[in-house]
Every structure is written in C-alpha cells, then in structure tokens.
Amino acid sequence: xxxxxxxxxxxxxxxxxxxxxxxxxxxxxxxxxxxxxxxxxxxxxxxxxxxxxxxxxxxxxxxxxxxxxxxxxxxxxxxxxxxxxxxxxxxxxxxxxxxxxxxxxxxxxxxxxxxxxxxxxxxxxxxxxxxxxxxxxxxxxxxxxxxxxxxxxxxxxxxxxxxxxxxxxxxxxxxxxxxxxxxxxxxxxxxxxxxxxxxxxxxxxxxxxxxxxxxxxxxxxxxxxxxxxxxxxxxxxxxxxxxxxxxxxxxxxxxxxxxxxxxxxxxxxxxxxxxxx
Amino acid sequence: xxxxxxxxxxxxxxxxxxxxxxxxxxxxxxxxxxxxxxxxxxxxxxxxxxxxxxxxxxxxxxxxxxxxxxxxxxxxxxxxxxxxxxxxxxxxxxxxxxxxxxxxxxxxxxxxxxxxxxxxxxxxxxxxxxxxxxxxxxxxxxxxxxxxxxxxxxxxxxxxxxxxxxxxxxxxxxxxxxxxxxxxxxxxxxxxxxxxxxxxxxxxxxxxxxxxxxxxxxxxxxxxxxxxxxxxxxxxxxxxxxxxxxxxxxxxxxxxxxxx
Numbered sequence: 001x002x003x004x005x006x007x008x009x010x011x012x013x014x015x016x017x018x019x020x021x022x023x024x025x026x027x028x029x030x031x032x033x034x035x036x037x038x039x040x041x042x043x044x045x046x047x048x049x050x051x052x053x054x055x056x057x058x059x060x061x062x063x064x065x066x067x068x069x070x071x072x073x074x075x076x077x078x079x080x081x082x083x084x085x086x087x088x089x090x091x092x093x094x095x096x097x098x099x100x101x102x103x104x105x106x107x108x109x110x111x112x113x114x115x116x117x118x119x120x121x122x123x124x125x126x127x128x129x130x131x132x133x134x135x136x137x138x139x140x141x142x143x144x145x146x147x148x149x150x151x152x153x154x155x156x157x158x159x160x161x162x163x164x165x166x167x168x169x170x171x172x173x174x175x176x177x178x179x180x181x182x183x184x185x186x187x188x189x190x191x192x193x194x195x196x197x198x199x200x201x202x203x204x205x206x207x208x209x210x211x212x213x214x215x216x217x218x219x220x221x222x223x224x225x226x227x228x229x230x231x232x233x234x235x236x237x238x239x240x241x242x243x244x245x246x247x248x249x250x251x252x253x254x255x256x257x258x259x260x261x262x263x264x265x266x267x268x269x270x271x272x273x274x275x276x277x
Numbered sequence: 278x279x280x281x282x283x284x285x286x287x288x289x290x291x292x293x294x295x296x297x298x299x300x301x302x303x304x305x306x307x308x309x310x311x312x313x314x315x316x317x318x319x320x321x322x323x324x325x326x327x328x329x330x331x332x333x334x335x336x337x338x339x340x341x342x343x344x345x346x347x348x349x350x351x352x353x354x355x356x357x358x359x360x361x362x363x364x365x366x367x368x369x370x371x372x373x374x375x376x377x378x379x380x381x382x383x384x385x386x387x388x389x390x391x392x393x394x395x396x397x398x399x400x401x402x403x404x405x406x407x408x409x410x411x412x413x414x415x416x417x418x419x420x421x422x423x424x425x426x427x428x429x430x431x432x433x434x435x436x437x438x439x440x441x442x443x444x445x446x447x448x449x450x451x452x453x454x455x456x457x458x459x460x461x462x463x464x465x466x467x468x469x470x471x472x473x474x475x476x477x478x479x480x481x482x483x484x485x486x487x488x489x490x491x492x493x494x495x496x497x498x499x500x501x502x503x504x505x506x507x508x509x510x511x512x513x514x515x516x517x518x519x520x521x522x523x524x525x526x527x528x529x530x531x532x533x534x535x536x537x
Contacts, residue, residue, distance in 0.1 A: 070362065102359040
C-alpha cells in the first residue's frame with residue numbers, strides 16, 4: 001500500500017473510477033457494501049481492485065459487543081477478504097449491538113480493564129478467523145461513561161499491545177473527541193506508541209449547539225478543517241509516512257474535490273518528511 | 278459498577294426501546310446533560326436506519342413522502358430493530374409491518390410495493406450465473422426430458438400481487454412524473470431478475486407463474502408442466518421453456534433422478 005493519500009470509495013463514483021481510472025493512489029471501501037453474493041457493486045469493486053491498491057474498512061462487526069461474534073458477518077468478511085485481497089483491513093474500536101439488536105452506529109466503550117480484556121480477545125478471534133492482522137480505528141464520541149478508568153489512548157494502545165492488531169488513527173476523530181470531552185489532542189498522539197499506527201484517516205466534521213454548548217459531530221460531509229490539518233502534521237511527524245485516507249460520506253462531492261483533498265494531504269506528508277530529513 | 282454486558286444492555290434499551298433512564302445514569306454529563314448526549318446517538322441510529330430503508334425502498338419513499346416514511350420507519354425500528362451489522366438486511370420485515378398497519382383501506386397496496394422492492398434488492402445482490410449450456414441440453418434424449426430438473430437464475434424472484442405493483446414501481450423509480458395509474462387496473466404476476474447487470478421485470482401468465490414456481494421448488498420439468506397446465510389450461514410448455522431460456526431465467530439442468 002503506497003503511503004500517498006487515498007480516497008474513500010463511494011457508490012456515486014463507481015462508474016467514473018471503473019471507466020476513467022482517474023489518478024488516485026488507492027481506494028478504501030466499506031466492507032459491508034461488498035458483502036453481497038454478486039451484483040453490480042461486487043463486480044465494480046473487482047474491476048477497481050484490478051487497477052488500484054485497496055483497503056477494506058468495516059463498520060458493522062460490532063467488535064466491542066458482549067454478544068458472540070456474528071458468524072455470518074465474519075464469514076462474509078472472510079469472503080470479501082479472499083475476493084478482493086485488500087492490502088489493509090480495518091475495524092472500529094466500538095460496539096453496535098447487544099442481545100442481537102443492532103443500533104447501526106459506532107458506540108464508544110467504557111474504558112475499563114474489563115472492556116480492554118474483552119475487546120483484545122475479540123480482536124484476536126477476528127484475526128485468527130481471517131488469518132491476518134487487522135487495524136483498529138479510534139471513533140468520534142459524544143459521551144463518556146462514568147466508569148471509565150483509562151483514557152481512550154491508553155485503551156486503544158492496550159488493545160493493540162494485547163491483541164497484536166495495528167492502529168488506524170483517525171485524526172479527525174481525535175480532534176472531535178478532544179473538543180467534546182476536553183482533553184488535549186496532543187496527549188492522545190503522545191499516548192500511542194510509535195510503530196503501532198499503520199494508517200491515518202482524515203475527514204470533515206460539523207458543529208451543533210446542545211444545551212448552550214457546542215458539540216462536534218463526525219459528519220464526513222465537509223473539507224478537513226485547518227486544526228485537523230495541523231494535528232495531521234503532528235501525527236505524521238510522530239508516526240511516520242503511513243497511508244492516509246480522505247473520507248467523505250454525506251453530500252459527497254466530485255472525485256476532483258476528493259483528489260484535491262488527497263493532494264493536500266500528500267503535500268503535508270512530503271513537507272513534513274523533508275523537514276525531518 | 279455494572280458489567281460491560283449490563284452497560285451495553287442499558288444503552289441499547291435507551292437507544293432502541295425508549296427507556297433511557299438506565300443508560301443516562303451511566304453517562305458523564307460534563308456540561309451537557311447525559312440524556313442529550315445519548316440523544317445524539319439515538320438520532321444517528323434513526324438516521325442510519327431510515328437511510329438504509331430509503332435505499333431499499335426508493336419507490337415507497339416517493340409514494341408516501343419523506344415525513345410519513347421517516348415516521349413509519351422509526352416506529353418500525355422500535356418493533357423490528359436491525360438484527361445485523363450489515364444494513365442491507367435491515368427492513369426485511371417492513372412489508373409485513375405495513376400490511377398489518379394498513380390491513381384495509383386505500384393504502385393496502387403499499388405493503389405489496391414494499392414486498393416487491395425487497396425482492397428487487399435481493400435480486401440485485403444475488404449471485405451471478407452463466408447462461409444455460411444449450412449444446413449440452415441438446416444432447417439430452419427427448420425421452421428423458423420429463424425427468425429434467427431445471428435450475429433458475431439465482432437472482433430470480435417470483436411475485437404476485439392483486440395490485441399493479443410492477444407498473445407502480447416502473448413508473449416511480451425514475452425522476453419523471455409518474456402517469457396516473459388506477460390501483461384497480463389489475464393485479465400482476467412477475468419474475469424479478471437480473472440479466473447482464475440490469476434489473477428485469479417479466480410479466481407472467483398464470484400458467485407460467487405456476488410453472489416457474491414449481492421449478493423453483495425443485496420439481497421436475499414434467500411435474501412443473503403439470504402445475505402450469507393446472508393453473509392455466511392454455512399454458513404452452515414449449516413456448517414457456519423457450520421464453521425462460523432466452524431470458525436467462527433457466528440457467529442449468531440435471532436429470533431429476535440423479536439428484537435424489
């Protein structure tokens with residue numbers, strides 16, 4: 001997987017990417033969108049995979065749930081991995097379901113030793129089932145549990161150390177969580193050991209008023225903001241030149257706008273490493 | 278301190294069962310009420326669920342309008358939350374829910390439109406299959422035809438409605454203004470399938486429908502011809518076979534007794 005910035009693949013761009021093979025370093029696709037037995041999406045991704053490096057990024061495995069891992073979901077993920085042979089494979093440090101009921105959102109965990117042991121075991125189960133390492137992504141969050149005794153970065157680094165997974169560091173999610181919960185973004189970066197991070201995510205967020213206070217929402221519907229670009233610079237300095245992804249999921253713009261965001265990330269990567277050298 | 282499982286159960290009860298008190302007690306307020314923080318996730322969960330249903334049921338969305346669709350989808354989510362991390366599976370029971378909601382009156386047809394849209398999604402996501410090997414079929418002794426067992430294309434779904442559900446779907450799936458269509462303009466029997474990447478709706482006669490339904494149930498060619506003829510004495514098995522092979526609806530065959 002090249003360290004150059006890639007773009008999140010969305011169905012609106014399937015035809016353009018297949019027919020025009022635009023200059024994009026790599027694509028990341030949501031795993032569940034290509035779980036089908038057959039059909040147009042699966043066919044499209046097969047063609048795209050023939051021309052580009054690919055990452056698969058899951059949103060529905062519910063890794064942190066105390067339910068048993070869904071064997072059907074895991075089997076479909078395994079099939080997608082065999083079909084598309086992604087260079088990177090990632091999931092979220094979150095949960096979405098219990099008692100078989102799915103919320104279909106990425107819910108934060110309580111950062112406790114119990115949850116850390118549980119998630120580490122689950123990540124190891126998934127890696128065993130797939131026969132490969134996965135990356136785990138930090139999520140945006142709008143609430144914290146009173147019982148948390150660890151910081152989010154201690155928890156994430158702890159799961160990676162215990163399970164042997166890598167880390168997908170979502171820089172925008174760090175910024176959103178830091179603003180919403182009042183911690184310093186740089187504490188998060190410094191709390192993650194160098195060498196664990198294998199991918200960065202960048203996206204835009206929105207702001208809403210709630211009870212007279214502002215809260216940031218991980219909306220993925222706007223350009224990356226200046227503060228997040230600055231945090232990205234710091235992340236590249238600390239963790240090195242790993243693949244970076246531009247994500248955009250609502251009000252999806254043209255591929256040219258996404259490529260411009262990717263070019264901006266590439267310019268920051270290049271400048272940061274020129275300085276380091 | 279509650280166990281992780283107890284915490285997760287309280288949070289899901291708060292998000293999907295409108296019982297927020299247990300979850301609220303577990304969440305830090307930190308300047309914003311815990312209930313408000315939980316509500317952000319409730320809104321996300323609702324939005325994600327509704328958008329998934331909207332993508333599966335675009336014609337239903339257009340027929341009933343955004344407000345009614347959202348309200349109905351939220352109420353449906355409370356009764357039938359998603360049981361999978363793959364949102365393509367959310368909404369499988371939506372047509373049954375609508376059928377119970379509108380068991381009589383002018384809106385009974387909505388459940389049939391929803392049922393058709395669910396089958397269309399299944400068809401669009403089904404396995405592909407190569408066309409029937411006609412030269413191989415030509416090698417079969419005609420005396421053995423009765424025992425043949427045909428395989429239908431994996432994307433084929435059969436659907437029968439007392440309403441013109443297929444015409445409603447076809448005239449509402451695009452952006453153009455749909456023509457006026459009377460709900461009493463006649464029912465339809467349909468074979469929904471994918472052919473060369475495109476969705477096709479084939480109108481079926483009563484005999485053709487019974488014939489394909491019998492093949493789908495795994496019965497032999499002879500038994501299926503009997504089913505077709507029983508449903509419609511005018512059913513012509515030769516024409517039917519030609520039509521469904523040409524449409525790529527029949528994609529494989531085996532001698533019936535070799536499968537037993």
